[in-house]
Amino acid sequence: MAANPPALRLNHVSFGPADARILDTIDLQLDAGHFLGIVGPNGAGKSTLLHIICGLLQASDGHVDLFGECLSRSSRRRLLSQVRFLPQRQESMSSMPVKVRNVVGMGLDDYHKALWFARRNNEQIAHALALTGMQKHAEKDFRALSGGQQQRVRLARALVSSPKILLLDEPAAALDARAQASLYELLRKLCDDTGMSVVMVEHDIAAISDFVNSVACLNRKIHHHAMRGETIPDHVWRDMYGEHMHIVAHDAHCIGCVHPEDKP
């Protein structure tokens, strides 16, 4: 085994029947501290790809390596204990009576032990809540929070165990522009400071391009994998979204875009 294996490697990963692939021969590598954005149209297989990485779905072909080891039935529990996944927001779960700090606690391995094991992880929970700016709400009922606040609590739950890989499926969907920018900023900082790797599915490439190391354009296949600062060629967009799309310029004056330097 190499001294420093990549945090994540996808080897020829395909999903779906051979004549109608949802994902087709995906190869991807992610080193520690790398922040990868995945963009693509609806039905491109973005969520499916995240589900394969965290073992919720089994690839039809190819395999996933986490920290240099193949993700399999036997290695699953050990490897995935260092991975956290933030699925798309679901409305249904907000109806359960749970305190905010207990929601965050669910992200710790300790939480799932039998009731007679003592748990001393209040500091970790407080730290995760502080990261997402929700420490004031620790004792509140999760149901009483707004959609955006709930999303920040779920993010704290994903961060509480200091995972080595974080997978996020449209995490900014319930957030306003300012909260979106601070989310991306936080993820960037965690990648730089802790070496955590992030794979994030997002629709808005303009919003994430200042923060990520690279962007993968996905529509069944990876059409292009652009490093930060690299311009994605027009033909890639047309390949992904079809001919009828208009490519408009994006710069610092775009309406609705919040740039880090604009923040108060």
Added chain:
Amino acid sequence: MSGFFESQVMLEALGPATLIAVVASSMSVMVLAHRLAFLAVGVSHATLAGLGIAVVLALPLLPTAAVSAVVVALLLGVISPQRGMNEDAATGVLFAGAMALGIVLLSGASKHEVDLFGLLFGNILMVSEQDRFWLICGSVPVLLALLVAARPWWAMAFDAASMRAMGLPVQAYRLMLYAIVGLTVVMCVKLAGIVLTAGMLVLPAASAWLWGRGLLSMWLLSLALSLAGTWLGLYVSYLHDLPSGATVVLLLCAVFLVSRSAHWLLHHRKAGQSH
């Protein structure tokens, strides 16, 4: 009140009824969190088939019913998500089929062999030593399972996908939950009968739902409300000579209505004050 405590029948019923209330209210938290109320109804009706088999083959009633309920609950847990069949539909099919099978099997039995009214509506006042033994045998695994799996079950109800992505054996926990719900259902049948069992497994947590702030407070509140409803129900049934199981379930319904109304009034007042 003194008459109640002097009645040998009532005193003998109090212990088993309390045990059933404890087990059922503890599981009711999970039944509500995982939305398994209809599954509980289906499995309770399916126990009639198990009881029918027990009568025809001359097997002990409670253990046979327990095995059949656990098997049925596990079948629903395994088959429905994989075969593209909605769990509601699968439960509905099983509900009718098992009930019909039970009636056919029991139709040949004489009235001395089986107390159909007791099976349907519960009969906690006729608890044999054997029943008492089987009730304890059933409670131990339910309470142990709760101690081991209450937190993962609770977290799964909140967000199963994230739990699976952490590498937790979610499907194993889910099957364990279904089996334990099946076992709890059979124990409730002794008190509330096949028809009213869902009341024991839904009402305590439903009454606590708006007041609880987490797993532990939900659990304790459901337990307290269930014990209050059960003891008061037994007392009222003794006082007015009413069927015990139905009175207990009626009292639990009353607790539910009072809880909802009190919550509504409290929030209405708060909202009024804030304007």
